[in-house]
Amino acid sequence: MADLILTPTLETIYMVLAATIFSLLIGFPLGILLVITEKGNIWEKPLFNKILSGIINILRSIPFIILMILVFPLAKLIVGKSIGTTATIVPLSIAAAPFVARIMESSIREIDKGVIESSLAMGASVGQIIRRVLIPESLPSIISGITLTIINLIGYSAMAGAIGGGGLGNLAIRFGLYKFDTRVMLISLVIIIILVQGVQIIGTRLTIILDKR
Amino acid sequence: MIKLDGLTKEFHTGNRKITAVDRVSLNIKKGEIYGIIGLSGAGKSTLIRCLNRLEEPTSGDIIIDNVNITSLNKENLRKERKEIGMIFQHFNLLSQKTVYENIAFPLFLEKWSKNDVKNRVDELLRFVELVDKRDAYPSQLSGGQKQRVAIARAIANNPKVLLSDEGTSALDPQTTKAILNLLKKIRDEFDLTIVMITHQMEVVKQVCDRVAIMEDGKVIEENTVENLFKSPKTKTAKAFISSIHTDEEVLNPIDFKGKLIRLAFMGESSKKPIVSRLIKTFNIDVNILSGSIDTLQATNVGHLILELIGDKEEVEKSLSYLRNENINVEVI
Numbered sequence: 001m002a003d004l005i006l007t008p009t010l011e012t013i014y015m016v017l018a019a020t021i022f023s024l025l026i027g028f029p030l031g032i033l034l035v036i037t038e039k040g041n042i043w044e045k046p047l048f049n050k051i052l053s054g055i056i057n058i059l060r061s062i063p064f065i066i067l068m069i070l071v072f073p074l075a076k077l078i079v080g081k082s083i084g085t086t087a088t089i090v091p092l093s094i095a096a097a098p099f100v101a102r103i104m105e106s107s108i109r110e111i112d113k114g115v116i117e118s119s120l121a122m123g124a125s126v127g128q129i130i131r132r133v134l135i136p137e138s139l140p141s142i143i144s145g146i147t148l149t150i151i152n153l154i155g156y157s158a159m160a161g162a163i164g165g166g167g168l169g170n171l172a173i174r175f176g177l178y179k180f181d182t183r184v185m186l187i188s189l190v191i192i193i194i195l196v197q198g199v200q201i202i203g204t205r206l207t208i209i210l211d212k213r
Numbered sequence: 214m215i216k217l218d219g220l221t222k223e224f225h226t227g228n229r230k231i232t233a234v235d236r237v238s239l240n241i242k243k244g245e246i247y248g249i250i251g252l253s254g255a256g257k258s259t260l261i262r263c264l265n266r267l268e269e270p271t272s273g274d275i276i277i278d279n280v281n282i283t284s285l286n287k288e289n290l291r292k293e294r295k296e297i298g299m300i301f302q303h304f305n306l307l308s309q310k311t312v313y314e315n316i317a318f319p320l321f322l323e324k325w326s327k328n329d330v331k332n333r334v335d336e337l338l339r340f341v342e343l344v345d346k347r348d349a350y351p352s353q354l355s356g357g358q359k360q361r362v363a364i365a366r367a368i369a370n371n372p373k374v375l376l377s378d379e380g381t382s383a384l385d386p387q388t389t390k391a392i393l394n395l396l397k398k399i400r401d402e403f404d405l406t407i408v409m410i411t412h413q414m415e416v417v418k419q420v421c422d423r424v425a426i427m428e429d430g431k432v433i434e435e436n437t438v439e440n441l442f443k444s445p446k447t448k449t450a451k452a453f454i455s456s457i458h459t460d461e462e463v464l465n466p467i468d469f470k471g472k473l474i475r476l477a478f479m480g481e482s483s484k485k486p487i488v489s490r491l492i493k494t495f496n497i498d499v500n501i502l503s504g505s506i507d508t509l510q511a512t513n514v515g516h517l518i519l520e521l522i523g524d525k526e527e528v529e530k531s532l533s534y535l536r537n538e539n540i541n542v543e544v545i
Contacts, residue, residue: 118305121265121376122319122366123294132318136309212350213308 004184005171009191011085012167015160016153018089023096023149030056030097031104032130042116043126059098064156067095068163088157088165096153103145107138140211147203151196158192168192214406215241215264215374220273222259222430233259235430236273241423246400246407246510248417248438250453251427257410260427261378264408265297266290278373295323298367302379304359306351306366312338313347316365323370337365341395357388361395368399375399377409381416389413393420414453418442422510426450442507442514443477444541458505458516466545471500471522474532477541479514487538488519495531497523518545 033052037045062070068091072082075090111134119133135142161169168188176185222234233256241247251257262268264275266282275282277297285293306315316337320330338344341361351359360380367375377396381389397420400407411417417424417438424441426434426449434447445451466473478487483506492499500520507514521528535542 112303112305112308114301114303114305115307117267118299118301118363119318121267121294121297121299122322123291124322125291128322132321133307137307139309210309212310213352 005187005191008166008168008171008188012154012157012169012192012195015085015088015092015157015165015167016150019092019096019153019157020146020150022089022093023100023153024146026093026097027100028104030101032108032134034101034105035108035134036126036130042120042129056098056101059094060102062095064091064095064159065163067091068160083164085166088160088167092153092156092160095156096149099152100145100149103148104142107141107145108134110141111137140207140213143210144203144207147199147207150199150203154192154195154199214243214245214278215239215247215408216274216276218274218276220260220263220275221271222256222263222268223271232430234263234270237427237430237432238273239425239432239435241406241408243406244400244404245422246396246409246420248421248424249408249410249427249432250412250414250417250424252412252449255427256430257412257427258378261376261408261410264374264376265294265299295319295370296372297374297376298372299376299378300360300363300367300380302382304351304356304363304383306359306362308351311348311350312343312354312362315351315362316369318366319369333369334365337369341365355388356384357391360384360388360392364392364395364399368403368405371403373406375405375407377407377411379410379412382411382413386415389416390419396420414457417453418457418507418509420510426453437511438509439479439512439514442509442516443479457507458503464502464518464545469520471498471520472528473502473545474519474521474535475543475545476517476519476535477514477543478517478539480512482539483513483515485538487535487540488517491521491531491534494534495523495527497521497527497531 030052034049034056035041036043037049037052039046071091071094075087076082078090079086081087115137116129116133119129124132157165157167158169158172161167161171162173168191172185172188175181217237217239220234220237221232224231224233235256237260249257249260259268263270264277264282270283273283280293282290282293307318310318313334316334317330320333325333338347341364343358343361343365346354346358351362354362375396381392384392393416396407399405409416409421421438423435423437425432426447428449434441434445434450441450442454445454464473476487488499488501491497500522502518502520504515504517507516521531532542
């Protein structure tokens with residue numbers, strides 16, 4: 001019984017953590033680019049900005065379940081198979097990346113324009129402003145954005161379980177839906193709730209500790 | 214030190230063209246505290262932001278310490294900006310960094326060693342009297358303290374010029390005074406050239422050596438602060454000066470029998486017993502309606518509003534006497 005529950009729980013944590021890291025790696029720089037390339041900002045590239053914003057919107061419009069099927073070939077290319085826990089990380093990352101980009105964009109936008117201006121007046125380069133101003137100044141907001149991303153990914157990962165990914169979602173469907181074992185389904189539901197609550201509590205605490213405003 | 218030649222900045226919104234700065238030419242000397250005063254919308258903020266090209270000028274030249282700022286490419290502009298410190302109305306400190314880290318910011322940009330940074334920041338903290346706030350965050354500071362941090366940050370790598378964009382406008386009068394004194398101390402100790410934008414005549418009066426008055430993007434009057442106080446030419450200048458003498462506005466010549474005159478005197482003439490000599494020399498009565506003395510950077514300028522009562526000839530004679538005494542006389 002313990003194994004029955006423990007393995008899918010670990011699988012969920014593994015999928016979510018890996019997808020969080022990859023979606024941050026893709027989405028975080030895109031979020032910064034969305035801000036700094038807009039008109040009047042520190043690295044003005046209006047055309048690039050429009051195209052990037054368009055792509056992100058398109059990716060965000062695709063329902064996750066369809067995205068998963070669409071990226072089957074890509075998953076196969078990257079991890080060698082299109083089904084399973086590790087393979088699911090690919091669509092999860094791709095689904096979360098544009099979301100992360102938008103979250104980062106709005107976090108960075110919260111920074112007072114005057115602060116960026118004073119850094120420019122001090123002779124800071126674009127790279128220095130990103131590293132020393134944009135990221136540290138929006139850090140609390142970034143952390144709460146990451147919290148939101150992780151929680152979203154927990155939900156997505158459960159969905160992925162329905163079509164061949166591992167994890168708690170898979171467990172719930174296998175036992176709850178196919179074997180009418182409500183008990184296992186409820187247990188996996190409770191674990192998902194605990195995971196979400198835990199992430200939210202840690203995220204909120206971190207945000208408060210880090211925020212010096 | 215700073216030379217502006219035909220500086221112009223236009224903004225385009227839709228089909229409308231707004232000339233925020235209109236052919237401004239100025240010469241600011243080394244070690245001078247130069248004020249630019251104007252009402253909001255006069256273009257003074259745009260002007261000062263052109264000096265380090267936070268705002269790109271449309272045409273004209275800016276030369277600071279023999280460097281033509283307008284012709285610099287991006288990379289060289291960035292280097293030159295390190296020679297031009299700037300403070301702002303809303304301080305613009307990094308909210309997630311301590312006082313120490315804020316002041317260290319420009320030094321880290323220049324890749325100073327940790328030890329050098331520490332020595333320099335500690336020195337600056339002593340200079341702006343914030344040693345005990347070293348590890349505080351901006352949100353824990355008062356407005357005046359925040360501006361002190363901003364000043365320390367602006368002068369950290371020994372710039373040649375300090376720009377102040379309404380640096381005291383968000384502060385109460387007492388704090389304003391303290392900040393202005395700090396700026397004066399910086400000028401005196403480091404021989405910095407300071408350009409300050411303000412809408413407060415009090416600020417100009419307290420620290421500036423020379424002042425330009427801006428209206429509709431143009432500099433309409435420029436003078437030493439003493440001379441401006443003594444004999445303002447434009448209506449706007451007069452309005453700014455009377456803004457710190459609020460009592461004058463209520464005087465209406467129609468309410469008085471005699472002739473109303475406004476005297477402005479400075480330096481030597483302010484020490485003479487003018488009024489008692491007037492009474493003794495001429496057969497007139499003198500009624501003092503208001504008086505004030507403004508303590509400026511270099512000297513004192515006194516203002517007196519008198520009512521001269523007597524026959525016309527005697528009053529005229531007394532007026533020419535006053536003019537001979539090197540006193541600025543204006544009949545109201």
